[in-house]
Amino acid sequence: GVDIVLDCTGVYGNREHGEAHIVAGAKKVLFSHPGSNDLDATVVFGVNQNQLRAEHRIVSNASCTTNCIIPVIKLLDDAYGIESGTVTTIHSAMNDPQVIEASDSGLRRPRA
Numbered sequence: 001g002v003d004i005v006l007d008c009t010g011v012y013g014n015r016e017h018g019e020a021h022i023v024a025g026a027k028k029v030l031f032s033h034p035g036s037n038d039l040d041a042t043v044v045f046g047v048n049q050n051q052l053r054a055e056h057r058i059v060s061n062a063s064c065t066t067n068c069i070i071p072v073i074k075l076l077d078d079a080y081g082i083e084s085g086t087v088t089t090i091h092s093a094m095n096d097p098q099v100i101e102a103s104d105s106g107l108r109r110p111r112a
Helices: 015-023 064-080
Strands: 004-007 028-031 058-060
Touching: 004 015, 015 028, 015 058
Parallel strands: 004 028, 028 058
Antiparallel strands: none
């Protein structure tokens, strides 16, 4: 069997899909993207990796944006304290929104 499935599809991220890997023989599953709230843990290394336990089977590593900014924010908060803040990210087009003007169920997504 497989020791750890690294699910990097960006499509699945809930317990049901993680359990499907477990049922198929995997011992553990790590989603490389944000997962649903029913996962065993969401871990950002350098911030909360101490919450990861051996008994956790289905875990998310949050998002690429989270992994870039949260360690810096934690460092600043630990050193100086942060009362509030705003982070703006400019993201390139992903594989799910259309990059041309077209119809879409969401109001923000169909624009280039």
